[in-house]
Amino acid sequence: MKPPVFEYHRPASLTEAVDMLGGLENARLLAGGQSLMPMLAMRFAFPDHLIDLNRIPALAGIAEDGGTLRVGAMTRQRDLLDHPVVRARLPMLAEALEQVGHRQTRNRGTVGGSLCHLDPAAELVAVATALDAELEIAGPRGARTLPMAAFPLGFMTPALEPDELLTGLRFALPALPQGACFTEFARRHGDYAIVSAAAILWPRDGRIGRASITLGGVGPVPVRLEAAEAALAGQRADAESFAAAAACCGALDPMDDAQVPAWYRRRLAATLVRRALTTAWERADVR
Amino acid sequence: MSAAGEKDYQASPSPRLAPGAGRVVGQRVTRLEDAPLVRGDGMFAADVSFPRQLAMRVVRSPIAHGRLLSIDTAAARALPGVHAVWTAADVADIPPIPFRATKVRGLEPYCQPILAAGRVRYAGEPLAVVFADDAYLAEDAADLVVPDIEELPPVLDATAEPAEFLPGHSTEPTVVRKEYGDVAAAFRDAHAIVELALSVGRHSGVPLETRGAIARYDASRDLLELHGAAKKQHWNRDEIARLLGRPPAGVHLFEGHVGGGFGVRGELYPEDLLVCLAALRLRRPVKWIEDRREHMVATNHSRQQHHRIRAAVDGQGRLLAIDDVFFHDQGGYVRTHGARVVDLAAGMLPGPYRLPAYRVAGHFRLTNKTPAATYRAPGRFETTFVRERVMDAIAARLGLDRVEVRRRNLVTPAEMPHARPLDTLGTAVVLDSGDYPGLLDTALDRFGWTALQADLARRRGAGECVGAGIGFFVEKSGLGPSDGVRIAVDKTGGVELISGAASVGQGVETVLAQICAEALGIDYRRVRVVRGRTDRIEFGNGAHASRVTVMSGSATYRAALAVRAMALETAAGLLQAAASELSIVDGHVVRLADPGAPLMPLGEVARHMGPDSALMVGRTPGLSAERWFHSAHMTYPYGVHLAVVRIDRGTGEVRVERYLVANDIGRAINPMLVEGQLAGGFVQGLGGALFEEFRYDETGQPLSTTFADYLIPTLAEVPPLDLIVSEQAPSPLNPLGVKGAGEGGTNGVGAAIASAVDDALRRPGAVVSLPILPRTVHALLRT
Amino acid sequence: MSAEPVRTVAFGVNGETREATIPVRRTLGDVLRHDFGLTGTHLGCEHGVCGACTVLLDGRAVRACLMLAVQAEGHEIRTVEGLADAAGALHPLQQAFCDHHGLQCGFCTPGMLTTLVEFLADCPDPTAAQVRVAISGNLCRCTGYESIVAAVLDAAARMRAA
Numbered sequence A: 001m002k003p004p005v006f007e008y009h010r011p012a013s014l015t016e017a018v019d020m021l022g023g024l025e026n027a028r029l030l031a032g033g034q035s036l037m038p039m040l041a042m043r044f045a046f047p048d049h050l051i052d053l054n055r056i057p058a059l060a061g062i063a064e065d066g067g068t069l070r071v072g073a074m075t076r077q078r079d080l081l082d083h084p085v086v087r088a089r090l091p092m093l094a095e096a097l098e099q100v101g102h103r104q105t106r107n108r109g110t111v112g113g114s115l116c117h118l119d120p121a122a123e124l125v126a127v128a129t130a131l132d133a134e135l136e137i138a139g140p141r142g143a144r145t146l147p148m149a150a151f152p153l154g155f156m157t158p159a160l161e162p163d164e165l166l167t168g169l170r171f172a173l174p175a176l177p178q179g180a181c182f183t184e185f186a187r188r189h190g191d192y193a194i195v196s197a198a199a200i201l202w203p204r205d206g207r208i209g210r211a212s213i214t215l216g217g218v219g220p221v222p223v224r225l226e227a228a229e230a231a232l233a234g235q236r237a238d239a240e241s242f243a244a245a246a247a248c249c250g251a252l253d254p255m256d257d258a259q260v261p262a263w264y265r266r267r268l269a270a271t272l273v274r275r276a277l278t279t280a281w282e283r284a285d286v287r
Numbered sequence B: 001m002s003a004a005g006e007k008d009y010q011a012s013p014s015p016r017l018a019p020g021a022g023r024v025v026g027q028r029v030t031r032l033e034d035a036p037l038v039r040g041d042g043m044f045a046a047d048v049s050f051p052r053q054l055a056m057r058v059v060r061s062p063i064a065h066g067r068l069l070s071i072d073t074a075a076a077r078a079l080p081g082v083h084a085v086w087t088a089a090d091v092a093d094i095p096p097i098p099f100r101a102t103k104v105r106g107l108e109p110y111c112q113p114i115l116a117a118g119r120v121r122y123a124g125e126p127l128a129v130v131f132a133d134d135a136y137l138a139e140d141a142a143d144l145v146v147p148d149i150e151e152l153p154p155v156l157d158a159t160a161e162p163a164e165f166l167p168g169h170s171t172e173p174t175v176v177r178k179e180y181g182d183v184a185a186a187f188r189d190a191h192a193i194v195e196l197a198l199s200v201g202r203h204s205g206v207p208l209e210t211r212g213a214i215a216r217y218d219a220s221r222d223l224l225e226l227h228g229a230a231k232k233q234h235w236n237r238d239e240i241a242r243l244l245g246r247p248p249a250g251v252h253l254f255e256g257h258v259g260g261g262f263g264v265r266g267e268l269y270p271e272d273l274l275v276c277l278a279a280l281r282l283r284r285p286v287k288w289i290e291d292r293r294e295h296m297v298a299t300n301h302s303r304q305q306h307h308r309i310r311a312a313v314d315g316q317g318r319l320l321a322i323d324d325v326f327f328h329d330q331g332g333y334v335r336t337h338g339a340r341v342v343d344l345a346a347g348m349l350p351g352p353y354r355l356p357a358y359r360v361a362g363h364f365r366l367t368n369k370t371p372a373a374t375y376r377a378p379g380r381f382e383t384t385f386v387r388e389r390v391m392d393a394i395a396a397r398l399g400l401d402r403v404e405v406r407r408r409n410l411v412t413p414a415e416m417p418h419a420r421p422l423d424t425l426g427t428a429v430v431l432d433s434g435d436y437p438g439l440l441d442t443a444l445d446r447f448g449w450t451a452l453q454a455d456l457a458r459r460r461g462a463g464e465c466v467g468a469g470i471g472f473f474v475e476k477s478g479l480g481p482s483d484g485v486r487i488a489v490d491k492t493g494g495v496e497l498i499s500g501a502a503s504v505g506q507g508v509e510t511v512l513a514q515i516c517a518e519a520l521g522i523d524y525r526r527v528r529v530v531r532g533r534t535d536r537i538e539f540g541n542g543a544h545a546s547r548v549t550v551m552s553g554s555a556t557y558r559a560a561l562a563v564r565a566m567a568l569e570t571a572a573g574l575l576q577a578a579a580s581e582l583s584i585v586d587g588h589v590v591r592l593a594d595p596g597a598p599l600m601p602l603g604e605v606a607r608h609m610g611p612d613s614a615l616m617v618g619r620t621p622g623l624s625a626e627r628w629f630h631s632a633h634m635t636y637p638y639g640v641h642l643a644v645v646r647i648d649r650g651t652g653e654v655r656v657e658r659y660l661v662a663n664d665i666g667r668a669i670n671p672m673l674v675e676g677q678l679a680g681g682f683v684q685g686l687g688g689a690l691f692e693e694f695r696y697d698e699t700g701q702p703l704s705t706t707f708a709d710y711l712i713p714t715l716a717e718v719p720p721l722d723l724i725v726s727e728q729a730p731s732p733l734n735p736l737g738v739k740g741a742g743e744g745g746t747n748g749v750g751a752a753i754a755s756a757v758d759d760a761l762r763r764p765g766a767v768v769s770l771p772i773l774p775r776t777v778h779a780l781l782r783t
Numbered sequence C: 001m002s003a004e005p006v007r008t009v010a011f012g013v014n015g016e017t018r019e020a021t022i023p024v025r026r027t028l029g030d031v032l033r034h035d036f037g038l039t040g041t042h043l044g045c046e047h048g049v050c051g052a053c054t055v056l057l058d059g060r061a062v063r064a065c066l067m068l069a070v071q072a073e074g075h076e077i078r079t080v081e082g083l084a085d086a087a088g089a090l091h092p093l094q095q096a097f098c099d100h101h102g103l104q105c106g107f108c109t110p111g112m113l114t115t116l117v118e119f120l121a122d123c124p125d126p127t128a129a130q131v132r133v134a135i136s137g138n139l140c141r142c143t144g145y146e147s148i149v150a151a152v153l154d155a156a157a158r159m160r161a162a
C-alpha cells in the first residue's frame, strides 16, 4: 500500500496552481489528502502529477462578510468546526462536521476536498446542499460561482472542468428564525454515514412556514425531499406531519448493494427524516 | 540447555503455591513490558531492518477459483531496482506448508503450496513474489506481473454438496464425528425436541500489527535467521528447516514485539518460507511486511460455521441428548491447524451442562475463500453461541425461565471432576473443577438480574426496545504436553528466565517474572524474561490456547523453587546455619526467625556458586535450574456473560448498554492483566457478535479488505463492562491452581448478545446468525 | 513515469531539524520510520483508519500515513519518541498508560499517546465521554479500551495538578 510514482508540485499562489492544472497532463489536486492518499495507497488513482494546494494561503480561511460566511476551500474541517460563527449561527454545519471522520482526519481534511471528492455519504456534501451554499470556482477562463445544488453531476463527479478548482464557498447566515438538525446513521462512530438527513424548519405563526429536507447517502448525489417539503408548508409541527413527511421516503429509489439494500436505505431515510424534523422543530425559535 | 548447577533438588512432587495472594503473585503490579512500548522503543516486525535488505512483495490472485495458465513476469523483471521475480516454477522444490498433526488423517493433499501452481483457490492466494530495493519499487513491479487465469466456478457455500478439489479428492477432506450415549433412544423418549439452524459469520483476529517476516542468511556461520516470528517459534523452526532441507540448529527464529496474536499471528505462512528461501538464494536480507489489504485476504480467517442442531429434553427442561451436524467453512486450503477448530467445536459444544447422550458430525469443507484457522476461543465462540441458543429455545418451548433452564442442567460441584466420554485435541474432556451454579448466582447478583427484569419491563412499557441476555461458557486452557523453563541468578542478583513460551502482547514476561519472584523471594523487576527465540532454548511450545500461564508458569514455579533450594543450601554452608532455618526475602537470605535482617544478597550466593568458587569443585557451577511441567489434561475455566441491549426501532441498530463477564480462572497471577485479557477479549467478541465479517460477493471477491469495510469496534461502540475475576475453583492440575484467562472474555459474547436481542424483540429464537446486523434486526421488527 | 522524482526536505522532528533527500511519493510515516529511524510511529493500515501512525504536526494530531513527507517541509513534527522529557522522564500520559494497563501489545499506543497529547492540550479537564470520542479514531485490538480511558483521566488530573 505504497503510492505509485508521481511528480510533486507545490504552487505558492492560486494563479500558479491554475496554470499547473491547465498545463500538466493527468494532474490531480492534493488538499487534505484524507481521501486522495488512501486512494493512492490502494493504487486506485494513478496521477502523473500531484499539485499540492497546502501552500496557498489565500485558499484557506473563514471570514464573515455581511450576511454570509466565506470559507476557503483549503480550510481544515477542524477550523470550520471550531469557528465561533459556525457554532453560533450555523449549528447544523457544526453538527455535521463533528461526524466527519475523527479529530485527526479533521485536523488535515479540508472543506473543499470533501465537496470535490463528493462521496455520496459525505456529511459536508449533504449539509452544503441543505444550506444552499454557493461555490466559488477558479480556472484559466476566470472565476465563476455555482449553487451547491448544481455541483454534483453524478456519482463522485463534481461540475468542475479538468482545469478548474474549487476556491471557496459561501454560506448565507440565516436571518429568519429557524431550527435545523443534521442526523445520520453510521455503523461506527466516525464512519461515513450510510444515510444522513438535514432538516431546516422556518416557523410561522406557530406552524411550519417552510421546510427544507436533504438526504445524503440515498442516491449518488444528495436528494432534496421536495414532496415532503411542500407537504409540510403551513402544517402543524406534530408527530403526524413529521411521519407523513417521512413517509415520502417510500417513493425514493435509493442505491442498492449487498450490504445496504435499497429497502433498508429507504427505511433509514424515513427514520432520519422524522428525527431530523422533530429535533429541528425543538430547536426552532417559535416564540 | 544443560542440567546445570544442581545436585538433585527436585521440587517434587509439585508443591502447590498456597491459596490467596502472595507477595507478588496475585498483585496488580505494573508490567515489565511497558516502558519501551510507551516510549516508542518497541521492536515490532516492521522495525527490524538489516543493511542491504531487499523488500519482498507478493503478487496475489485477483480471482477466487481458476486454472493458472501462465504468469508474465517480463515487465516486472525489467524494472530498475528489481532483483528477482519468482513463480511456482522457481520454488517447485519446496513442499507445501504442513499442519500440526492430530488424529485426523488424509489432509495432506489440501495443504497450501507457497506459490500457487496450476490452480488458484482464493482471491489473495500468492501467485508470485517480487524482490526489489524497497517496498515502493517492489509494489510497482508486482503491479506489472500479469497472471493469466481461466476462471472456474467458485465454491462459496460450505453447506452445499461437496465438489471436487482435485481428481479423487472432494472438498470435504474429513468429517469429525464424536458420539456417546444412546442418542436415538433419547430422542425417541424425549418430552420435547428443539431444532435450530444457526450460523456464525467469518471473522478473525485481525491484530493491529500486520504480519512481517525478515530473513537473513549468515554464510560465515551457515545460519539462517527469521525475525518477526511469533507464537510457535520452535515448531515453525523445525518445519522451515525440514522444508528447506537444513538442520534445525542452522535455523533460528526470533520474536520481537508482537502487535497482537489472537491465534492468527505466528502460524507458518507461505511468506515465512519465501523470505527464508530468498535470503538463502539471493544472499541478502529479505524483508516482507504485509499490508493491511493483504492481511484481510492472506492471514487466517476463522469462525464460519453453520450448525443444524437438535436437542432432546425431558419435561423439566433437562437435556437428554444433543445431535449436531455442522459445516465448517475452511476456505481454500488446510493450514497449520489441520482440522483443529472442527475438533474443538465438536468436543466443546456440550459446555457446562450434564449431557447424557451426544452425537456430532463436523463437516470440514474447503471453499474458495481465504483459509481459516484458530481465533481466540476457537470452536468455543461458535459452539457457545449454538448451545446457548439451544438453551434459550428449550426455555421458550417449555415456558421456563432462561436462567432456570441453565441451572437445571449445569454440572454441579459435587459432580466434579466431570469426565465426558469425549475427547478433544487428543485429550479426554474432564471438567477438572468448578462451581458453575455458584458463579452463575454471583454473576446474576452482581448484575442485579432480578431488579433488571423489572426495570426492562418498565422501559418496554414506555416504548423502548430493550432486553437482557445470558450465555454460560466453558473454556479450555493449559494444553500440554510439557514446557520447560531455565532460571539463572547472576552475581548481581539479577535473574534470567529463559522460556520456550512466546508473547503476543499479553504480558507473559510480567506474569512469569511474578511467579519466579514469588517462589524465589525477589523483586519481580529483577527478572529478565527471554522468550520467543529458538537460539536460547531448544524446546518451546510458544503462546497459544491460553497455555502460557498454566504450562510455562508452572515450569517457572518449579524451576524457581529449585533455584531457591540450591541458594538456601549454599547459603546455609556459608552462614553455618541449617537450610531449613533460612529463607529469601527481597533478594536477600534471611533467617526465618528474623526475616527483617538481611544476611546475604542472592547475588553473593550466586558468586559463591560460580565456576571459580572453591565450593563448586567437582560440581556443576551456577545458581541455576531447569524444570519442566508436564500435563496430560487440559484445565477448564468457565464463566457467564450477561448483557443488556437496546434496539433502535428506526434503524435496527443494537447498542449494548451494559455487560458483565464473570470468569473463574482458578488463580489470577496478576488481576490487572486478567482484567485486561477479559476486557480485550470481550471487545473482540463484540466485534464478532455485531460488527465484523469477511464478506464475499457471488464470484468470491472479498468485500472486506480495508478497515473501512471490516468493522473493528472503536471505543465509541464499547459499553461499560463489569468483570468478575473468580478464583473459586483453583485447578488441581498444576501447582499454581491457574487456568488460562485469554479466551473467556470472547467466548460467550455472541451467545449473550443474541439472547438479549431476542429478549428485546420479545421473540425467542429470532437471532439465528452472527453478526447481528442492523438491517436484519430492522427486518425482524417489521415482521 | 520513469525516473523516480526526489526532493530534499527539511523539517523539525522532536525539536531537531532533520533533512533527507527522498522520493516525493514517500509518506511521512515511512520517512520517520525508515529514513529517520523513528520506528515508534507504527503503520497499522496505511489508509487512515487505525490511528496507529498519528503524529503531531505543529501540535495537531494527524495521520502520518496520509501525508507525503515532502508536505512536512518547514513544519514541526512530534512523535512518540518526543514525548518523554529531556531527562527521559515519562510524559504523564505515558506513565498513566503503564499504571492503568492501558496497553497490551503496545502497537496502538504511540498513536493513542500523540492523539491524547493534543486532546489534553485542548481539553485539560475532560469527562470520560469526551475521552471516548477523542480516541474513537484510534483502534486498539487488545485492551478493550476501558483501561485507556482510566489512564487518560488520571493523566489529565496529574497534568492539571502539575
Ligand SMILES: Cc1cc2nc3c(=O)[nH]c(=O)nc-3n(C[C@@H](O)[C@H](O)[C@H](O)COP(=O)(O)OP(=O)(O)OC[C@H]3O[C@@H](n4cnc5c(N)ncnc54)[C@H](O)[C@@H]3O)c2cc1C
Binding pocket: A028, A029, A030, A031, A032, A033, A034, A035, A036, A037, A053, A073, A074, A099, A100, A101, A102, A105, A106, A108, A109, A110, A111, A112, A113, A114, A115, A116, A117, A119, A121, A122, A123, A124, A160, A164, A165, A166, A167, A190, A191, A192, A193, C047, C048, C049
Ligand atoms: C478514517 C477516515 C474517516 C473518514 N470519515 C469521513 C466521514 O465520516 N465523512 C466524510 O465526509 N469524510 C470522511 N473521510 C474523508 C474526509 O476526511 C476527507 O477529508 C475528504 O473526503 C476529502 O478532503 P481532503 O481535504 O482530505 O481532500 P483530498 O483527499 O486531498 O482530495 C479529495 C479529492 O478532491 C479533489 N480536490 C481537493 N481539493 C480540491 C479543490 N479545491 N478543487 C478541486 N478538487 C479538489 C482532489 O483532487 C481529490 O480528488 C474520512 C477519512 C478518513 C481517513
Ligand code: FES
Binding pocket: C042, C043, C044, C045, C046, C047, C048, C049, C050, C051, C052, C053, C054, C063, C064, C065, C066
Ligand atoms: S496507519 Fe495511518 S491510520 Fe492506520
Ligand code: FES
Binding pocket: B208, B259, B260, B505, C102, C103, C104, C105, C106, C107, C108, C109, C139, C140, C141, C142, C143
Ligand atoms: S494494545 Fe494492542 S492494539 Fe492496542
